[in-house]
Amino acid sequence: MDYVYGPGRNHLFVPGPVNIPEQVLRAMNRNNEDYRSPAVPALTKTLLEDVKKIFKTTSGTLFLFPTTGTGAWESALTNTLSPGDRIVSFLIGQFSLLWIDRQQRLNFKVDVIESEWGEGAKLDVLAAKLAADTDHTIKAVCIVHNETATGVTNDLSLVRRILDEYRHPALFLVDGVSSICALDFRMDDWGVGVALTGSQKALSLPTGVGIVCASPRALEASKTAKSLRVFFDWKDYLKFYNLGTYWPYTPSIQLLYGLRAALDLVFEEGLENVIARHKRLGQATRLAVEAWGLKNCTQKEEWHSDTVTAVVVPPYIDSAEIVRRAWKRYNLSLGLGLNKVAGKVFRIGHLGNLNELQLLGCLAGVEMILKDVGYPVKLGSGVAAASSYLQNNIPLIPSRI
Ligand SMILES: Cc1ncc(COP(=O)(O)O)c(C=O)c1O
CATH class of the missing domain: 3.40.640.10 (Type I PLP-dependent aspartate aminotransferase-like (Major domain))
Structure with missing residues (x-):
């Protein structure tokens, strides 16, 4: 089968393999x-x-x-x-x-x-x-x-x-x-x-x-x-x-x-800046999840990951359907729940050569999909929570200072 292209870029948000710059x-x-x-x-x-x-x-x-x-x-x-x-x-x-x-x-x-x-x-x-x-x-x-x-x-x-x-x-x-x-x-x-x-x-x-x-x-x-x-x-x-x-x-x-x-x-970016960027991406994603009223699979703050967020869906939703729809309707690739958490979580990968606006695109997509599958989310709520945090925290691009 030939690769099935959609218009624009695929928004690749699985936690690896990630976008290649x-x-x-x-x-x-x-x-x-x-x-x-x-x-x-x-x-x-x-x-x-x-x-x-x-x-x-x-x-x-x-x-x-x-x-x-x-x-x-x-x-x-x-x-x-x-x-x-x-x-x-x-x-x-x-x-x-x-x-x-x-x-x-x-x-x-x-x-x-x-x-x-x-x-x-x-x-x-x-x-x-x-x-x-x-x-x-x-x-x-x-x-x-x-x-x-x-x-x-x-x-x-x-x-x-x-x-x-x-x-x-x-x-x-x-x-x-x-x-x-x-x-x-x-x-x-x-x-x-x-x-x-x-x-x-x-x-x-x-x-x-x-x-x-x-x-x-x-x-x-x-x-x-x-x-x-x-x-x-x-x-x-x-x-x-x-x-x-x-x-x-x-x-x-x-x-x-x-x-x-x-x-x-x-x-060029600086390893410490790369690490700080991942912290921002992780925090922004967690704020969006909270704003949607959903739970993070990670049980305590001390274990929160800045490279991947596993989002727990309510029991009446199959998380695999979210991943299917993301790809079919929005050209967005999210991570499936694996093994014990199959059907229960979907994953947003936020690692690698990735910037904040790309992440906001993903979060906007997730909101629409959540609505598609019958979850009562307010469109824009996660994006607003993430972007107000990011707007206060994004530094100048190190190579452009
Ligand atoms: C933490 C971790 N270890 C090991 C692996 C296995 O790596 P690979 O699929 O490249 O063999 C993965 C793959 O996603 C992983 O996330």
Whole structure:
């Protein structure tokens, strides 16, 4: 089937894959190149250095795998752990569930700490487990920084504090797929062992680069970890890093140039400004939801996500119908409710290269759809709440000051 175009642009508000900016699209519109020429290693070197800046690490080693977030999960686990290793993992929504499934299929013994969907990780249970684990049988603590299914952000500084309090050596493995380059993330400060993300989220690239960053301790662990790994083996990459040619197999040339352009956009705006923009987008969306009289799936303010908002609909409405209508009638793409919250929530993704007026377009669309499906919303109420907040808070565009 041919792609079904509508007039104007599709308003892409799923929480990944997100809009790709024109500058990135143009940068990727190029021929293939010989990746063994001097140009590609020179480009790669700048990418490895600059991506580390968005992870806020100077000591980490970065890997750009031709894969998705799921492959990055596997890379983080298999390079640092051995079959049978005990790990602790938090189940708070669909993506943490999927990561746990991978952990179990890779034969780790997983202590799952489960929360209601909409709640954050139960860190008191982690503390109790670490306190009891005087023999240090727990080899890793795995957490999804931002659970994309429910719009819940966990406080990673607290996880670090708990690990430190019990002087526990477990590696701290973090899924930052819907957080890194949008939310405050500090790999070195928080003593993260391995952090990972995917290119189609906050970096606003096509899917296809699984970004994995390993701390010196994680690299050390990889020397003795016995999990079977082939395609995702860090060792193969390190060999080519030492040779200065960087690639053990063919990279996507177009994605590398796209990544360069995406990073240039982030640095032009300033990483802290990018994070502040996401805070504004998150807050504006939450104000709109409140004005519509609907509930946020996220149960407490401390867990509110600035990259995705899951909106709970009244029981007489099927949230999947909202998503269907959004696409069919308004050329707006919203996120479905997944698994336990299917039919109960729809998601508004507000991450990546996105500005406030784009968000207001989405919010206006959501209001019309809510009315379409029989929810008594006052048209303009959410847009008014969001825009009065934004009008008071949007700074000048950093590159135009
Ligand atoms: C938090 C999180 N982790 C992992 C993944 C899986 O990433 P991918 O679909 O790129 O394999 C996703 C995808 O949305 C995600 O949101």
